Amino acid sequence: MNAEIVAVGSEMLTPERVDTNSLFLTAELNNLGIEVVAKYVVGDHLERLAGVVRLALSRSGIVILSGGLGPTEDDLTRDGVAAALDRKLVYHPEIAEALEQRFARLNRKMAEVNKRQAFVIEGADILPNDRGTASGQWIEDSNSIVMLLPGPPHELKAMFERQCVPRLARAAPKQVIRTVELRVAGMGESDLDQLIAPVYKKYQNPATTILAGAGDIQIHFRAQCDSEEQAMAMLAEVASPVELLLGDRVYSRNGDSIEAVVGSLLRQHHATVSVAESCTGGLLGERFTSTSGSSDYFVGGFITYSNGLKTALLAVPPDLIAEHGAVSKLVAEAMAAGARRCTGSTYALSITGVAGPEGGTESKPVGTTFIGLAGPAGVEVVQRQFLGDRARIRAFASQIALDLLRRKLMARVA
Amino acid sequence: MNAEIVAVGSEMLTPERVDTNSLFLTAELNNLGIEVVAKYVVGDHLERLAGVVRLALSRSGIVILSGGLGPTEDDLTRDGVAAALDRKLVYHPEIAEALEQRFARLNRKMAEVNKRQAFVIEGADILPNDRGTASGQWIEDSNSIVMLLPGPPHELKAMFERQCVPRLARAAPKQVIRTVELRVAGMGESDLDQLIAPVYKKYQNPATTILAGAGDIQIHFRAQCDSEEQAMAMLAEVASPVELLLGDRVYSRNGDSIEAVVGSLLRQHHATVSVAESCTGGLLGERFTSTSGSSDYFVGGFITYSNGLKTALLAVPPDLIAEHGAVSKLVAEAMAAGARRCTGSTYALSITGVAGPEGGTESKPVGTTFIGLAGPAGVEVVQRQFLGDRARIRAFASQIALDLLRRKLMARVA
Numbered sequence: 001m002n003a004e005i006v007a008v009g010s011e012m013l014t015p016e017r018v019d020t021n022s023l024f025l026t027a028e029l030n031n032l033g034i035e036v037v038a039k040y041v042v043g044d045h046l047e048r049l050a051g052v053v054r055l056a057l058s059r060s061g062i063v064i065l066s067g068g069l070g071p072t073e074d075d076l077t078r079d080g081v082a083a084a085l086d087r088k089l090v091y092h093p094e095i096a097e098a099l100e101q102r103f104a105r106l107n108r109k110m111a112e113v114n115k116r117q118a119f120v121i122e123g124a125d126i127l128p129n130d131r132g133t134a135s136g137q138w139i140e141d142s143n144s145i146v147m148l149l150p151g152p153p154h155e156l157k158a159m160f161e162r163q164c165v166p167r168l169a170r171a172a173p174k175q176v177i178r179t180v181e182l183r184v185a186g187m188g189e190s191d192l193d194q195l196i197a198p199v200y201k202k203y204q205n206p207a208t209t210i211l212a213g214a215g216d217i218q219i220h221f222r223a224q225c226d227s228e229e230q231a232m233a234m235l236a237e238v239a240s241p242v243e244l245l246l247g248d249r250v251y252s253r254n255g256d257s258i259e260a261v262v263g264s265l266l267r268q269h270h271a272t273v274s275v276a277e278s279c280t281g282g283l284l285g286e287r288f289t290s291t292s293g294s295s296d297y298f299v300g301g302f303i304t305y306s307n308g309l310k311t312a313l314l315a316v317p318p319d320l321i322a323e324h325g326a327v328s329k330l331v332a333e334a335m336a337a338g339a340r341r342c343t344g345s346t347y348a349l350s351i352t353g354v355a356g357p358e359g360g361t362e363s364k365p366v367g368t369t370f371i372g373l374a375g376p377a378g379v380e381v382v383q384r385q386f387l388g389d390r391a392r393i394r395a396f397a398s399q400i401a402l403d404l405l406r407r408k409l410m411a412r413v414a
Numbered sequence: 415m416n417a418e419i420v421a422v423g424s425e426m427l428t429p430e431r432v433d434t435n436s437l438f439l440t441a442e443l444n445n446l447g448i449e450v451v452a453k454y455v456v457g458d459h460l461e462r463l464a465g466v467v468r469l470a471l472s473r474s475g476i477v478i479l480s481g482g483l484g485p486t487e488d489d490l491t492r493d494g495v496a497a498a499l500d501r502k503l504v505y506h507p508e509i510a511e512a513l514e515q516r517f518a519r520l521n522r523k524m525a526e527v528n529k530r531q532a533f534v535i536e537g538a539d540i541l542p543n544d545r546g547t548a549s550g551q552w553i554e555d556s557n558s559i560v561m562l563l564p565g566p567p568h569e570l571k572a573m574f575e576r577q578c579v580p581r582l583a584r585a586a587p588k589q590v591i592r593t594v595e596l597r598v599a600g601m602g603e604s605d606l607d608q609l610i611a612p613v614y615k616k617y618q619n620p621a622t623t624i625l626a627g628a629g630d631i632q633i634h635f636r637a638q639c640d641s642e643e644q645a646m647a648m649l650a651e652v653a654s655p656v657e658l659l660l661g662d663r664v665y666s667r668n669g670d671s672i673e674a675v676v677g678s679l680l681r682q683h684h685a686t687v688s689v690a691e692s693c694t695g696g697l698l699g700e701r702f703t704s705t706s707g708s709s710d711y712f713v714g715g716f717i718t719y720s721n722g723l724k725t726a727l728l729a730v731p732p733d734l735i736a737e738h739g740a741v742s743k744l745v746a747e748a749m750a751a752g753a754r755r756c757t758g759s760t761y762a763l764s765i766t767g768v769a770g771p772e773g774g775t776e777s778k779p780v781g782t783t784f785i786g787l788a789g790p791a792g793v794e795v796v797q798r799q800f801l802g803d804r805a806r807i808r809a810f811a812s813q814i815a816l817d818l819l820r821r822k823l824m825a826r827v828a
Binding site: 018026030036038039045052055058059207277280281283289290292295300305312313342343391394 | 432632714
């Protein structure tokens with residue numbers, strides 16, 4: 001069973017806005033075994049809206065519209081869908097009355113325009129909205145199901161979960177879509193693809209999607225079939241050999257971030273960590289503390305952006321900086337050791353690099369980064385060369401630092 | 415002149431992905447006075463793709479497709495558009511040769527499938543791609559212009575800017591779309607809208623869009639008309655009174671972030687700043703250093719997540735923490751003063767709060783935050799109560815801290 005999703009509203013066609021309702025709807029539909037095969041964004045324009053709905057209806061059994069149910073003249077979803085379905089709009093005085101009462105409860109008088117919201121497509125079921133003024137509509141005939149949902153996400157979500165999902169579950173044939181997500185650190189996208197493509201390319205179902213961030217790759221496997229058991233077995237058939245190939249580069253199997261994974265390893269070991277950041281300016285600390293409860297293992301640290309502070313706070317010898325430069329193996333080493341000593345943490349991570357776009361030299365181009373890890377057994381430093389803009393280089397550096405600590409903690413387990 | 419944008423690729427129909435190429439394309443098209451009236455996402459499916467292109471061509475003069483130009487069997491954009499236009503695909507051996515040379519330069523042998531990328535729609539101009547293997551295509555007839563662009567954003571952007579914008583500028587009638595963006599700090603969205611709606615509601619053109627982040631609001635005014643001068647005059651007519659109403663809450667008029675604005679104020683005053691962060695864990699430092707050149711004014715600081723480090727690094731008296739709690743006015747004051755003293759910076763900002771979701775109490779619920787600013791004239795502290803999840807509360811806190819310093823520096827100018 002296939003679905004198409006239409007977002008309505010001219011504001012969704014500006015360079016600043018994306019339609020996120022469709023992401024929520026897609027996840028919910030997939031859970032019911034329903035595939036989304038096309039998405040649309042149209043402005044507040046009757047003919048264009050009706051045209052898109054006609055196209056969607058000609059191809060898919062389920063069409064879901066969001067937005068354009070407000071009280072103004074720009075709100076044309078009711079009219080557009082009625083035109084596409086060749087049905088009339090019928091005025092429902094009980095909706096207008098309920099709206100009037102809603103306004104009265106807020107000590108306000110309902111504006112005359114709100115009566116537009118009492119028009120319903122002939123034969124539609126009304127979907128009450130307890131979070132706003134726009135009722136939804138559910139229209140079903142022998143070939144298709146059309147839903148009209150309000151645009152504000154919190155209204156749409158509540159209405160869809162409570163009223164549409166149960167109806168769809170009855171209407172849709174029993175199909176399940178299940179996913180497995182592997183997260184991988186410390187590997188480039190093309191190297192990864194070359195390694196695992198021979199496995200996943202053999203399968204159309206499960207389908208495999210690879211999403212690459214800075215030093216962080218997500219592999220999504222998605223199986224669609226008749227039963228939960230079958231789906232899980234099909235997922236295992238492709239995910240297990242992929243996991244075997246990737247080995248300890250896989251850091252999570254359940255969607256957990258690397259921050260959360262490192263956090264639970266630290267907790268397991270009753271260990272703590274501190275940071276000493278130069279080019280990342282606090283990003284690594286921000287990532288550690290993005291997880292609630294991180295005070296169990298993250299004590300804090302130093303942002304030593306200037307050379308003066310590297311010396312004053314972390315006792316990095318000024319000679320070392322003068323001789324080797326602030327972006328160097330020895331300074332990274334001294335920063336990590338200094339942070340560990342000053343905070344008393346079990347581990348300390350340091351980052352110093354050229355985040356750019358300025359500041360690169362021939363011997364240390366933009367992206368040159370040293371990452372230090374101090375622990376009970378001493379200090380180690382890795383050097384990396386990252387590509388990309390400032391934000392990407394900093395994201396990469398913090399990711400590699402987290403992964404360095406993850407590997408150290410996993411080695412301690414073994 | 416209207417345009418419609420089609421993103422092609424089944425991976426764009428999963429719950430994790432949004433099409434961001436269309437945002438870039440919309441901004442570029444608007445600059446040329448071209449309005450985007452519909453957007454589509456379709457999977458790798460020949461008939462659905464052709465159907466969408468036919469619908470778009472029936473309504474708009476410009477249709478832009480992104481993605482689906484790769485070498486595999488899933489890459490159907492060439493075939494789908496050829497079907498919709500009722501044109502043939504023609505094999506161009508010179509494209510295949512160029513691809514072979516590209517692979518040879520990387521010491522790799524071109525796979526046979528890459529020859530698919532040498533098929534071009536009859537009558538199309540080839541748009542060379544120096545960043546990838548997929549050539550673009552530009553097809554023009556009396557009624558319409560169709561563009562086929564590669565999906566990877568850095569390939570699409572370069573190709574569109576260098577090759578499509580100049581061609582479009584020649585083809586499109588002279589219309590300009592100009593925007594003005596005001597950025598506002600320290601005000602809620604509904605309060606702001608209540609204040610300025612009486613002004614902007616009077617105008618359909620310029621159109622006004624309000625985008626609200628955590629403590630950070632963007633107001634976009636967008637005028638479309640025949641000449642640059644007229645557009646700028648129309649923008650001034652609505653933006654000037656809005657700016658007057660908002661006063662010093664407007665922190666930028668050119669899209670600059672508050673980090674950049676505070677940075678240039680610090681630079682103007684030859685002043686420096688440091689930070690002492692508890693619940694934000696480094697976010698404030700990360701924001702200061704997100705701007706290249708921030709080493710001119712940002713020296714660094716302390717992440718004192720544990721109470722022990724607040725005392726050890728910033729000399730916050732343990733009694734103070736015991737008596738008033740780590741989230742308190744006096745601790746925020748001591749943290750800011752400590753950071754300023756230890757780093758020798760002109761100013762120091764401190765943040766301590768309950769970011770949640772755990773850790774709230776009756777007297778200090780989740781969202782309670784104290785922000786300190788130490789400067790040559792002493793220390794001041796503001797208390798705020800933020801709503802939202804952990805990420806939002808932390809974003810809010812860092813935003814208010816930046817705004818506090820901005821106002822202090824502006825007062826120094828006056």
